[in-house]
Amino acid sequence: MEYIIRIKNLWKRFGDNQVLKGVDLNIVKGKTTVILGLSGGGKSTIIKHIVRLLKPDQGEVWVDHVDMAKADEETVFAMRKKIGYLFQSGALFDSMNVYENVSFPLREHTNLSESEIRQKVEERLVMVGLEPKKVLKLYPDELSGGMRKRVGLARSIVLDPGIILYDEPTSGLDPITSDLISQLIKKTQENLGVTSVLISHDIKESFKCGDYFAMLYDGKIIEYGDKEHFQNSTNPYVRQFLEGKGEGPIKIVE
Structure with missing residues (x-):
């Protein structure tokens, strides 16, 4: 089993809030790993460290043999081109249309001609199930x-990244659309052979597209394994989460 991301003893505090308390997590190359946990529990904080939007107070974040926690700005900039990031809201530029949004990374990081950019944009829109002529x-x-x-996903994969980070991809969507997005994540991972890291509190949708699962609780990863392992976990905190009793502070139910 080859790991492309290795997180070791990751700590992060915001003011008086100690969010991460020694997170250890290995991400398998070419597979989809889902980080589960309660809202506000630090899941987004973990993936922001992977792309170095945040620097840890302590610990290591290795991405493809580069410690992002200690890398210089030039190295970080180069690594970010290898990582696609789908923000929770999609984070599209309001003043740009679909074509301008999706083509933005190509204009920033490549020397492609306009015809080559258009072809790439249209290919990625088709890949995410959109008709270019209708949405451009x-x-x-x-x-x-x-x-x-x-559209946010199309922009995330337009540079052919080896890693894609998903921040609550089904949040705020109706059940039918959530199912379509989950299927799309799985197809994208299979078609492009990318490594996907997905954070979510949506158990049902996560199980549709995930290969490996990690449970974040109280600033640490308390359970990790494939779908069968996770579903059969005897950890009381994991059991409460799986059984839909995870709203608010988790307490062990005897």
Whole structure:
């Protein structure tokens, strides 16, 4: 089993809030790993360290043999081009239409011609299930929530990254659209052979696309394994989460 991301003893504090308390987690190359946990529990904090949007107070974050915690800015910039990031809201530029949004990374990081950029953009839109002719000129406020997520994903994969980070990809979506996004994540991972890291508190949708699962609780990973292992966990905190009793502070139920 080959690991492309290794997180070792990761600590992070914001003011008086100690969010991460020694997180250890290995991400398998070419598979989808889901980090589960309660809202506000630090899941987003973990993946922001992977792309170095945050620096740890302590610990190591190795991505493809580079410790992002200690890398210089030039190295971080180069590594970010290898990592796609789908923000929870899609994070599209409001003043840009779909074509301009998806092509933005290509203009920033490549010397492709306009015809090559257009071809790449259209290919990625088709890959996420959108018809280029219908959506290229639309602006974010003209798109549904699901469409914004798809456009955001198209932008995330337009540079052919080896790693894609998903921040609550089904949050705020209706059940049908959530199912479509989960299927899309799985197909993207299979078609491109990418390593995907997905954070979520949505058990049902996560199980549709995940290969490995990690449970974050009280700043640490308390359970890790494949779907069968996770579903059969005897950890009381994990059992409460799986059984839908995870809203608010988790307490062991005897």
